[in-house]
Amino acid sequence: MAGDDHMHDVVDPDVSKRLAALLRASGRNTAARLASNDDLLIAVKDTTLKENGIPIEPLNSDGSADPAEKNVYTFSAGANFQALAKLGNKTAKQMDGELVYIRYEGNYYTKNGLWNAIKAPDGPKTTVE
DSSP states (O other): OGGGGGGGGOOOHHHHHHHHHHHHHHHSOOOOOOOSSTTEEEEEEHHHHHHTTOOOOOOSTTOOOOOGGGOOEEEEEHHHHHTSTTTSOOOHHHHTTSEEEEEETTEEEOHHHHHHHOOOTTOHHHHHO
């Protein structure tokens, strides 16, 4: 049909608005939604917490501060981590740089450790491959 050639030049205004909204949303720096239970723990250095003005509970029985050279970490559930001012608003990509522990069959593993711990249904051959 002769009129079909001009159909490609017409853009529905509603479609244009939806596409613009989608592009804006994809460009936003939105935080990843993390678990609020103990299935996912985020380890943050106590020194980092102190630098950001977040109070920590000392591990020493006498209540003294832990020495910075010990690299003491505080563990928190994912949702609690995201609630931390200045530290918790991370995208999924940024979370890859954090020290994350995931619970699997009663133990906690880093992401790399978890990969090696997962039991494949047909044995180690599948896990290695």
